[in-house]
Amino acid sequence: METNPVRSLTDEQVLRALMQHRRLTRAELAAEIGISKPTAGESVRRLTERGLVADTGERTPGGRGMGRVGQYYALADPGSALVVGIAPTGVTAELIDAYGDTLARAARSITRPAQPAAVVRALHLVAASFGTPPAVTPSPGTASPGPSVRRPRLAVISAADPVDRESGRLVQLPDAPFLVGSLDPVAVLASSVDGPIVVDNDVNWAARAESASADFAYLFLGEGLGCAIVSDGSVQRGRFGLAGEIAHILTTGVDGRATPFIEVFGRLGLRRPDSSAIDVPRLLAARADDRSMIGKAVAGVVAAIVALTDPAEIVLGGAWGPALLLEIVAAVAGTPRPVPLRATEVAEPSLTAARQDALDRLRALIADAR
Known part of the structure; x- marks a missing residue:
């Protein structure tokens, strides 16, 4: 017809x-x-x-x-969407409806260091905690009996690891601090969701949460190191989805020589034991000289980002990036092409952006069903 x-x-x-x-x-x-x-x-x-x-x-x-x-x-049925955050400390999940209401929220901690099997168990547990009652079809002319009468129609996942662009699998790169091996969250949640499952790196999601210019870089400085490049308003993910992996960019080391960024923290004794993850509490309590050294190392990364992408500004996020804003700004001022820097002001930026994306997708599904 x-x-x-x-x-x-x-x-x-x-x-x-x-x-x-x-x-x-x-x-x-x-x-x-x-x-x-x-x-x-x-x-x-x-x-x-x-x-x-x-x-x-x-x-x-x-x-x-x-x-x-x-x-x-x-x-008749506002439907629901699953929003999941996979972080070093655990898995957080929310169930939202087409009105933007959070119907339920669940969280499961993960023992460090995070392993794929533990993350799989946590994903299953948070998905199961919402329940998946059988579908109920409202009678003609009556409203739906409840907001969650069937499984989520889609899922959006934020993961603190590199994400393969095509498959949605997490990718293990050298010195990636969290998941050992690869994890396939799409396969894990397929039986709990009726529709598409979208997966992206947490830093890319955090960048989407920013109200910044159309061309900027989001520099994530926490237990892990990452960067999202936004050009013409879109996050640039690269051929395999691995754009912005900055851990091995050469920068100024402790001895003044070129050193991979991630190794600077090892030389300063700021890694967690038996891990490449940065010890954030120890870094925040570091001496002024060490904080200045870290600022110079970050400035070297910023200089590389500026040379390759020409951003209008750099946004600093993560557990320690905003805390070292002064040291980083001072060091960046001495680079060939200084660029404005500011700290993010968005709370839970990765989950915030993933939630909005899930809402937009859910509403589009309902509108397309007309």
């Missing part, structure tokens, strides 16, 4: 308006979208027949000079 493009667009606008406002009458939909009341009414009728919109049973005040009684309509 041929689809009328005007009707299809109107139906999408109605669905998106209901996602924003939760419930609206036909008259309110007409005013919100800028269409006639009859057109809004026809769209509501079509969407109700398809089981996408339902009468909530609520009514506006009316009668006795107050005008006609209006019926409130809402999404």
Whole structure:
């Protein structure tokens, strides 16, 4: 059957308006979208027949000079999406709906050093903690009995490791401090999610959370080291998804010689035992001379980023990056092409961006079902 493009667009606008406002009458939909009341009414009728919109049973005040009684309509099923953060300390998961509400949140810690088997168990546990009751189809003309009547329609995952662009598997690179071997979160969660599963590196997600210029670099300085390059408003992931892996960029070492960035922290005794992970508490308590040395090492990385990508600014994130902002700014001032630096102000940036992406994708799925 041929689809009328005007009707299809109107139906999408109605669905998106209901996602924003939760419930609206036909008259309110007409005013919100800028269409006639009859057109809004026809769209509501079509969407109700398809089981996408339902009468909530609520009514506006009316009668006795107050005008006609209006019926409130809402999404028949706001669906849900799974948002997962895989970090060195554990796995965090949220279940959100198309309104942007967090329906549930769960977390599982991971014993250090993180191993794939432990992460797999944590992923299974957080997914199972939300439950996956059988699908319930609302009766025609009635609202959905609850916000989570079926499995999540999609999942978005933020992982503190390099991520293969094509498969979504985590990649073990030299000196990567967390997962030994590779992990396939798509395969782990496939049985818990009805639709697509999107995986990306946590630093790339953190960059997406920033309200920065269209061309900037997000430098993550925490237990691990990473960078996201944003060009023309898009994160540049590289051929295999490994762009921004800065651990082995040559920079100024403790003895003034060229040294891989990650080795600077080993020379200063700032790594965790038997790990390439940086000991953040020890770094933050380091002497002024060592902090200055770290600032110079970071400045060498910044100089390389500036030479290759020409960013408008550098945003510092991670557990210790913002804390050493003064030392880093002072060192960057002496590089050939100084660039503005600032500390991120976004809390939980990786999870924040992954959550927004999951919301956008969930809403698009619902709108495309019209």
